[in-house]
Amino acid sequence: xxxxxxxxxxxxxYLSKSRGQSLLLDENIARKISELIFFxxxxxxxxxxxxxxxxxxxxxxxxFEVIAIEIDKDFYDYLKNIGVNVICEDFLKVxxxxxxxxxxxxxxxxSVSVPILNKIKDNRNKIKEWVFVLQREVAERxxxxxxxxxxxSLSVLFNILYxxxxxxxxxxxxxxxxxxxxxxxxKGVLKEKPVIEVDKNFEEFLRNIFRFRRKILRNNLFDYDxxxxxxxxxxxxxxxxxxxxxxxxxxxxxxx
Numbered sequence: 001x002x003x004x005x006x007x008x009x010x011x012x013x014y015l016s017k018s019r020g021q022s023l024l025l026d027e028n029i030a031r032k033i034s035e036l037i038f039f040x041x042x043x044x045x046x047x048x049x050x051x052x053x054x055x056x057x058x059x060x061x062x063x064f065e066v067i068a069i070e071i072d073k074d075f076y077d078y079l080k081n082i083g084v085n086v087i088c089e090d091f092l093k094v095x096x097x098x099x100x101x102x103x104x105x106x107x108x109x110x111s112v113s114v115p116i117l118n119k120i121k122d123n124r125n126k127i128k129e130w131v132f133v134l135q136r137e138v139a140e141r142x143x144x145x146x147x148x149x150x151x152x153s154l155s156v157l158f159n160i161l162y163x164x165x166x167x168x169x170x171x172x173x174x175x176x177x178x179x180x181x182x183x184x185x186x187k188g189v190l191k192e193k194p195v196i197e198v199d200k201n202f203e204e205f206l207r208n209i210f211r212f213r214r215k216i217l218r219n220n221l222f223d224y225d226x227x228x229x230x231x232x233x234x235x236x237x238x239x240x241x242x243x244x245x246x247x248x249x250x251x252x253x254x255x256x
Contacts, residue, residue, distance in 0.1 A: 001025055001054050003176050013074050022175040023051045029174055034058035036131045036187055044101035048091050053079055096123045107133035128190040139184035151238050153206035162188035196246045205249050209237040224252040
């Protein structure tokens with residue numbers, strides 16, 4: 001899709017970069033994103049923020065059933081007119097039920113990408129696989145290793161629940177209008193047997209140990225019984241491997 005074609009479709013409509021309205025131009029990139037789903041065992045796809053449907057078309061040509069959620073009324077009208085099954089709604093306000101696809105895909109607005117992924121995580125009993133275009137710095141938060149700046153409770157939580165892989169970067173020239181950041185395609189597949197059952201208690205524990213990054217564990221664990229903890233509580237959470245965090249959680253809960 002070219003800039004000229006987009007302008008012809010949208011007329012005088014203003015695309016807002018602040019709202020994440022940067023439309024993908026590169027057909028090759030759209031095809032590569034769609035191919036990350038083609039070998040999935042699921043044949044129903046939820047597309048979040050399809051814009052003008054450059055990726056959507058590849059799924060439809062591949063005989064996938066697509067349910068699209070698009071908040072922009074002009075994009076919604078265009079997609080509806082070309083036969084896409086689309087809902088005009090904010091994904092963060094949509095109730096997810098048994099009718100939803102098991103796979104989600106989309107180029108997410110950077111300002112709401114983390115809330116969207118958190119909602120998908122909270123509905124992992126239904127949505128089990130996803131491919132998203134994110135700002136590269138955000139994608140790195142989901143794949144970060146210990147002792148790096150991006151490593152956080154988010155990194156730990158999502159790597160416990162999912163097999164996550166950064167697939168490739170997309171240059172800003174591949175979008176209109178050009179975003180001010182590099183975009184990254186990231187894929188996650190829900191693990192069948194995570195190392196620990198993730199519940200509200202565990203998520204709260206993660207938030208607590210990372211709440212003050214420069215403080216040592218002892219100063220972040222004041223809500224827990226740490227008398228029987230075997231790890232060195234003078235360490236900081238950002239230095240811990242996932243298995244050490246799981247061990248620390250189990251020991252803290254055992255003493256409570």
